[in-house]
Amino acid sequence: MKEVFVHPTAVVDEGASIGEGSKIWHFAHVRGGAKVGKNAIVGKSSYIDTGVELGNNVKVQNLVSIYNGVKIGNDVFVGPHVAFTNDLHPRAAGEWQISPTIVEDGASIGANATIVCGTTLGNHCLIAAGSVVIRSVPAHALVAGNPATIKGWVCKCARKIAGRDLPSGTHEIKCSHCHTINVFEVP
Amino acid sequence: MKEVFVHPTAVVDEGASIGEGSKIWHFAHVRGGAKVGKNAIVGKSSYIDTGVELGNNVKVQNLVSIYNGVKIGNDVFVGPHVAFTNDLHPRAAGEWQISPTIVEDGASIGANATIVCGTTLGNHCLIAAGSVVIRSVPAHALVAGNPATIKGWVCKCARKIAGRDLPSGTHEIKCSHCHTINVFEVP
Amino acid sequence: MKEVFVHPTAVVDEGASIGEGSKIWHFAHVRGGAKVGKNAIVGKSSYIDTGVELGNNVKVQNLVSIYNGVKIGNDVFVGPHVAFTNDLHPRAAGEWQISPTIVEDGASIGANATIVCGTTLGNHCLIAAGSVVIRSVPAHALVAGNPATIKGWVCKCARKIAGRDLPSGTHEIKCSHCHTINVFEVP
Numbered sequence: 001m002k003e004v005f006v007h008p009t010a011v012v013d014e015g016a017s018i019g020e021g022s023k024i025w026h027f028a029h030v031r032g033g034a035k036v037g038k039n040a041i042v043g044k045s046s047y048i049d050t051g052v053e054l055g056n057n058v059k060v061q062n063l064v065s066i067y068n069g070v071k072i073g074n075d076v077f078v079g080p081h082v083a084f085t086n087d088l089h090p091r092a093a094g095e096w097q098i099s100p101t102i103v104e105d106g107a108s109i110g111a112n113a114t115i116v117c118g119t120t121l122g123n124h125c126l127i128a129a130g131s132v133v134i135r136s137v138p139a140h141a142l143v144a145g146n147p148a149t150i151k152g153w154v155c156k157c158a159r160k161i162a163g164r165d166l167p168s169g170t171h172e173i174k175c176s177h178c179h180t181i182n183v184f185e186v187p
Numbered sequence: 188m189k190e191v192f193v194h195p196t197a198v199v200d201e202g203a204s205i206g207e208g209s210k211i212w213h214f215a216h217v218r219g220g221a222k223v224g225k226n227a228i229v230g231k232s233s234y235i236d237t238g239v240e241l242g243n244n245v246k247v248q249n250l251v252s253i254y255n256g257v258k259i260g261n262d263v264f265v266g267p268h269v270a271f272t273n274d275l276h277p278r279a280a281g282e283w284q285i286s287p288t289i290v291e292d293g294a295s296i297g298a299n300a301t302i303v304c305g306t307t308l309g310n311h312c313l314i315a316a317g318s319v320v321i322r323s324v325p326a327h328a329l330v331a332g333n334p335a336t337i338k339g340w341v342c343k344c345a346r347k348i349a350g351r352d353l354p355s356g357t358h359e360i361k362c363s364h365c366h367t368i369n370v371f372e373v374p
Numbered sequence: 375m376k377e378v379f380v381h382p383t384a385v386v387d388e389g390a391s392i393g394e395g396s397k398i399w400h401f402a403h404v405r406g407g408a409k410v411g412k413n414a415i416v417g418k419s420s421y422i423d424t425g426v427e428l429g430n431n432v433k434v435q436n437l438v439s440i441y442n443g444v445k446i447g448n449d450v451f452v453g454p455h456v457a458f459t460n461d462l463h464p465r466a467a468g469e470w471q472i473s474p475t476i477v478e479d480g481a482s483i484g485a486n487a488t489i490v491c492g493t494t495l496g497n498h499c500l501i502a503a504g505s506v507v508i509r510s511v512p513a514h515a516l517v518a519g520n521p522a523t524i525k526g527w528v529c530k531c532a533r534k535i536a537g538r539d540l541p542s543g544t545h546e547i548k549c550s551h552c553h554t555i556n557v558f559e560v561p
Binding site for chain 2: 435519
């Protein structure tokens with residue numbers, strides 16, 4: 001069984017669950033009640049809140065905050081400085097109400113993106129760097145901007161590809177880079 | 188009297204003033220000459236520069252930088268990854284000239300917002316996540332975007348509410364969520 | 375010879391090169407193979423990856439990530455929370471392909487800007503706070519927005535100045551603040 005690596009400067013609280021082969025880097029903090037899958041990475045100075053679930057092979061880069069209410073699937077890339085949220089009406093005073101956020105398998109979130117809670121980021125979507133996501137993102141969609149809007153569709157290898165609608169209400173993109181044929185539903 | 192809590196990994200420099208009941212979390216740095224009010228929170232890896240004032244019950248989330256020249260009132264929420272600035276013409280070489288920034292009581296700043304200096308954020312305003320604030324924000328305004336512009340008006344509980352102008356040059360919103368009646372000046 | 379200062383909480387890996395007079399602040403991490411010039415500053419919680427080069431007198435503020443493939447000249451200001459990237463097609467699985475990024479002498483990058491890789495930021499350009507840079511930026515240009523676009527031209531002292539085209543295909547701005555005459559090529 002592969003060991004878990006926790007850098008000496010990182011803080012992993014009692015009650016955190018970290019899968020085999022995962023690495024927690026410098027000055028990161030994983031709170032009790034967080035679940036990190038196998039072969040995952042939590043980058044420098046990042047924060048994994050209680051209640052958060054990260055799947056297998058997830059890469060969380062530097063300086064990321066993931067809050068209670070966020071569930072992340074397998075093979076997800078979370079770029080540096082990405083900020084999740086968990087309350088649509090934040091105030092210093094008063095109660096706190098969590099709106100859940102889901103990131104599906106294979107999704108990628110570019111550097112410094114902001115993910116407003118209550119959204120679902122579909123499988124293999126690509127959130128461009130600096131995006132402010134305020135609505136759910138369909139599978140394989142490329143979104144960018146503030147607020148983020150759909151700019152096209154991407155392959156599993158993250159290349160943007162022009163595709164075609166199929167009669168069945170799905171969309172097909174054939175990737176000229178990795179030769180994968182992706183078929184997925186479009187909203 | 189409630190004690191001050193400073194996590195063992197945080198750095199609080201000599202000459203910093205921290206009010207009773209406040210908590211300074213992991214890897215945060217509060218510099219000498221900073222003033223933090225009572226029952227305030229400074230989140231993981233955040234930075235409170237010399238000369239900064241934070242009021243009572245302020246919540247500063249993770250990975251926030253607040254620079255000399257910024258004064259923050261009571262009951263303010265500063266979301267994760269928020270970046271303040273203090274010089275309108277930054278260069279590595281040459282002198283540094285501070286433009287002051289004021290955040291009034293009850294304001295909320297969403298995750299990953301950028302606050303350009305020389306601005307005032309009015310009481311109970313709501314800066315949406317990912318906003319880039321380059322102009323002052325009126326009391327109770329909801330702003331969003333890059334650059335941030337006014338999208339509506341919010342209650343003290345942060346819900347967006349359609350309101351009505353009063354003859355006296357003020358604006359009134361009655362909140363259907365918390366039943367507060369907010370009356371405030373509009374610019 | 376001026377000494378190098380490394381705060382006790384910072385991590386500088388073996389094989390990192392740091393020039394005389396430079397300062398590495400709290401909770402920063404400089405990796406082996408990184409080259410930092412003379413009289414440079416690496417701010418709190420920032421990250422300098424292997425392969426990165428920083429010139430002399432560079433100021434990297436708090437909570438910045440600079441990745442392998444980025445080369446930064448002399449006298450460059452990198453504001454707080456700035457995120458660089460190094461792969462245009464990030465996925466958790468599969469290979470990693472670096473697109474190089476160059477920041478030329480005297481450039482300034484405002485707080486919380488995102489720099490997409492494969493770009494060149496020209497000498498003395500000014501990237502406004504919160505910008506998302508997806509294309510190369512000419513020398514002396516002021517860019518802002520998401521995506522960042524050219525808003526005007528700035529002096530070496532970072533003031534925005536109306537200028538005039540010269541017959542030779544260059545542009546001239548005379549600064550009313552510092553009285554410098556800047557002549558540079560326009561694309």
